[in-house]
Amino acid sequence: MPELPEVETIINRLKTGTQETPGVKDQIIQSVQVTWDQIIAQPDVNSFKLALEGNKISGASRRGKFLHFPLTKGHLIGHLRMSGEMRIEPVYSQNGNLNPVEKYDKVIFNFNSSYRMVFSNIRKFGRMWYVEDPQTVFGTLGPEPFDPELNSSVFYHMLQSRNRQIKSLLMDQSFLAGLGNIYTNEALFRSGIHPLRKSDTLSRNEATDLLHAIQAVLRQGIDTLGASIDWFYRGGGFQNEFLVYDRSGEACPNCGRPIQKDTVGQRGTYFCPHCQPIN
DNA sequence: CATCAACCCTGAGAGC
């Protein structure tokens, strides 16, 4: 994580601003500072700065787990990966001193207002792009979980067309965009499906239940402003509503038997062997 | 096509 609900929360805040800070819309980028070159995925750092300086941000939206900022010319795209945040803050404190760049701040966009947008990333896994066409980054992504065209019939056929462990498939962004480990574990539990089931063995009813569980758990995450299980993102409440994630050995909220933890696709996987039978 | 290991990184938490 951050997964879809956390990114959605961040985007919403960037769009509307806060009591202390404005939103990003119509902010003009005056200068760009990069403190860790590898954060810039495309193009090279100098071209990235050159393309952005003087450019105006025309909005903010989310695609999968990506942050998308359309500009007057071209597009700025970011991915927080493990431990990132994107925030807007005043350049100067109230007593007129320059607010220092923090230890983990990797890319700083100085606006020609008195604010700046900061891409912070503890583990340096996050990435940013400047591209003419957003499809060069988004092109391989699967559908959005809330896409109205993604109905249970379409989802069933998507599952039928592959023969993969359902947990790994759901986390594959080219299959479906936005799910990470937390919400995948929760959605599988809530639909009673074992993480190791092969995707093409799910029945139509199971596919329907799974899609609805995915949408419900993501909605719940968005409504609670995301999960704050780590030090990089605070303010969310979904961590209090986990039914299985990070609860190995605890009682299943459904049947009371202990929740089990396994590794599936190199990821910690939490489930109830009784409520999610392998069949 | 599916699976898996390694890699990129840092801080938290456990064990000593």
Place this chain on the structure above:
DNA sequence: TGCTCTCAGGGTTGAT
């Protein structure tokens, strides 16, 4: 208190 060790996480890459 402070050291060392393991682990977590999203996504890419390369091997099988």
